[in-house]
Amino acid sequence: MDLIAAILKDSKYNLTQFNYGQIEQLESKIVYRDAKGGTKPYVECLVRKKDVYLTPEEIVRQLYLMTLNEEFGYPYERMQVEYPVAFGRQTKRADIVIFDKDHTTSVYIMVELKKPKLKDGKDQLKSYCHATGAPIGVWTNGESISFYNRRDPNYFKDIPRIPKASETLPDVLTERWTIDTLIQEDKLVNERKSLKDIILEMEDEVLANAGVDVFEELFQLIFTKLYDEMESTRNKTRHLEFRNYGETETQLKEKIQQLFDKAKSKWGGVFSTSAKITLAPSHLAICVSSLEQVKLFNSNLEVVDEAFEYLINKSSKGEKGQYFTPRYVIDMCIKMLDPKAHETIIDTAAGSCGFPVHSIFHVWKKLAPNESNLFTAEEKTAEQKDYVREKVFAIDFDEKAVRVARTLNLIAGDGETNVLHLNTLDYERWNDKTEDEDWQDIYFDGWRRLKKLRATKNQNRDFNFDVLMANPPFAGDIKESRILSKYELGHKKDGKQQSKVGRDILFIERNLDFLKPGGRMAVVLPQGRFNNSSDQYIREVIADRCRILGVVGLHGNVFKPHTGTKTSVLFIQKWNDDESKGALCPKVEDYPIFFATMQEPSKDNSGEKIFVKKSDYPQAETIDKDASEDRVAEVVNTYSSGAENLDEYLLDNHGHLIVKHDLFNHDGLTQDGIAEAFVEFAKKEKMSFVGKI
Structure with a gap:
């Protein structure tokens, strides 16, 4: 050819x-x-x-x-x-x-x-x-x-x-579809589109001039369709309802509203019980026809993530963007910190809940090694649900992001979630939220579980989490004196309170407050925090409270096309010489630190993902060819650039294309990366969390 x-x-x-x-x-x-x-x-x-x-x-x-x-x-x-x-x-x-x-x-x-x-x-x-x-x-x-x-x-x-x-x-037009039909006819696969592409089409067709909140209406429809797919996955003979089988526009709207009501009942705390689809019947008919042939459930979060990121940014009206952390960066952090089934975990700037959801996948894999345990509609075991309900938490200040995070966490956790709408930095004002009846209607169960993890009763500063992973927002300064006064990093080295402090700086200290002694953390930070002489005081505060396990420099393309800011991931463990309080990490004055820099860019300069080709790893064995052909295009659609010749590309054990990076070994198919090197380093240093189940 x-x-x-x-x-x-x-x-x-x-x-x-x-x-x-x-x-x-x-x-x-x-x-x-x-x-x-x-x-x-x-x-x-x-x-x-x-x-x-x-x-x-x-x-x-x-x-x-x-x-x-x-x-x-x-x-x-x-x-x-x-x-x-x-x-x-x-x-x-x-x-x-x-x-x-x-x-x-x-x-x-x-x-x-x-x-x-x-x-x-x-x-x-x-x-x-x-x-x-x-x-x-x-x-x-x-x-x-x-x-x-x-x-x-x-x-x-x-x-x-x-x-x-x-x-x-x-x-x-009238043939009835089951979930197997949808898998076979998936538009994302067969038409090589992403969900974002389809949303852009709908905006162009009707939504731009429909006089509605585009985020709200599309969120409702995606939410409803996820429910419809889940119901049909658990009953393979059931006909999908999120589909126009020749109904009139009015009949179709009535059917979709009823399906939305069932979804709200199954996954509470995302929409109010009175929420209605407000699109005109004619506009709704076009949106349903655009989405009905799309399979949203995927064995990872990529399909819905890209769409939600676009919708949240679009609705932010020029405010700070919500840049979701790429899945391969999340997975590197999880492989390095290795959360266990008995440990609690939190993300204090949750975004779309990538860190918590992928931690769920990681722990479920430990609980049931032979299961895929990814973003599927299959019913989960009692042990899996218990882990999500009792151990996994997330907080975010942005109400739209919280609702997206709750949706993904509810679905991944089969109805369980502890994602809360709170301002992580302004913990003094939490009670204003938690005592509000409307807030309690949605978040009470999660809040009740979070309170159990407070270090001291009736105060919201210190908690006893085992693991924290987060990508806090970099943009903007905190200037409110009331908030700055509560932080050590809100003051200069001489003790005087500062007039403004970068939001990410306060997040460092706040995140440390969430950890129990011996607790460990991965946090994404601007590269300057590690290099700037003016930030030396920050580094001293960190070193005083915890052991710096490692620093991984990420490539400048990782967060493109949203931003080209150079970032690094900081890994730390809180000092602790009392095993009864948490994992051991006795304080020492001098110790080695793991440093690594990502060499593979993972994306090109325009922000398009780069994929691993078979020629990159000729020795790698891929999954059986028939299964690959059935599944390969399931994720090609996620990326707007696609792939010229699918047969050239290496697939993982779920039939997905593999982003080309050097952060970790993907399913044993690529070479060992930074995560594996860190694990060896941690074993050599006899770190308390390595190698345990």
Whole structure:
């Protein structure tokens, strides 16, 4: 396939929609002819039956003509390419049309290839469908693909696929779906889209002018759909309800509202009991058609994370962004601190709850080594639920982030969560929240459990957590004198109170207050905190209260495209020479510290993830090929860049692409990284938390 790869080079077209057999078949027919400026590639067109110059667009067209014929059964005789479409005195050419079987001059399906970007291509496709009356439209650039049913001039409904030649459009629209159907037809897989892409489409179609809170409405719909998927996963014969089976728009809204009510009842404390879907029935119908073919449950959090991060940032109206910590950074921290089933854990700046949820996965793996224990809809054991209910906690100041975190934690923990809406730094004012009846209605159970972990009754400063992991916000200073007065780091070295202090600096001290003696912590901080001479006092306070276990410098691309701030992760353990109070960590004056710097960027300069190729680890054994093919595209969709040739990429034990980093060994398939080196260092230093279950 070298010839085709050379033609596609530097173009915006891709071929992940097509199988290798089709690509090889096309390549075998390429001939080169002398032309002005050198030789050029040609191929015989499957419809025109004459040689045509093979541009990147023509490659996609010929491959899709094969698909229409081989997979959908349409004879080439019913197709035409470069079909003239009249717009007043102007005539444009449609890439592919399929004519109606009975009315052979009427366009039945319109296919648009010219515009590599979905929005541009969809707009052109709509105009062609309007002009010809075609009821079905297809847009593809060879990588992503979209199918639409033109209902009226202003409403193009997403449909799961085009009908085969032997089917009618109603056959496609009314077929009942189970969870297995959704897995097979997942739009994220088959159309190579991310959930964020689909949200952007919905915004463009209806949400931007619907007069509603976009975050709230889409959060409700995602929440409802997650519930629908869970119910059908636990009853494989159940038909999915988050789907339009031909109902009127009013009937569909009534059905989705009832499903939303059931979801609220199952997963309380995210929406009020009176919350209603406020989208107009016509707008809701478009959103349901966009989401109904998307499988949200995935064996990690990537699919929903990217979407929620976008929605939260969009709704923040220019305020500080909520930059969710990449999963591979979270997993490195967890592998290094190794939380145990008997230990309590908290994230004091929870965001989407990545640290707590991945800690749940980590501990569940210890409890049941043979289970996947990831973000699935399968029912959890009593032991697994008990761990989430009694040991895992999270706090965040942003109300929207808390609701997202509660949702993911509730679902991962099968109905259990201790995610609380509190201002971590302003612990003096917690009682104002905790005594509020509306707050108690949502958070009381979690608050009751958190109180049990206070170091001293009736005070909210000191707690007895075993493990804390957090990525606190860097932006902004705390200037309120009342808050600064409560912190040692709110004062200068001479004891005078400062006028302002960086938020992340106060988080360092606050996080230490959450830990019991011997407790350990991983916290993401700006690199400057470790280097700046003006921050020497901060480093002295840290060293006085705990042992610095290690510092891991992260690559500057890790938090792109949101920010290029260089960051490091600080790992510490609180001093403790009394085993009855916590894990031993006797205070010493001189000790070695683990230092490491991430070399692999994990993302390119634009923030797109870089994936591990098989050629990077030729010795690695991947999972069985059939399972890989079934699962590989499940995560390709998560990343907007996709992958040119899926067969080139190494998959993990869940069939997912692996981000290329050197933070840890991924499922034994990549080389040992920083986490493994730290574990060896910790064993050599006889650290109390290493190697225990």
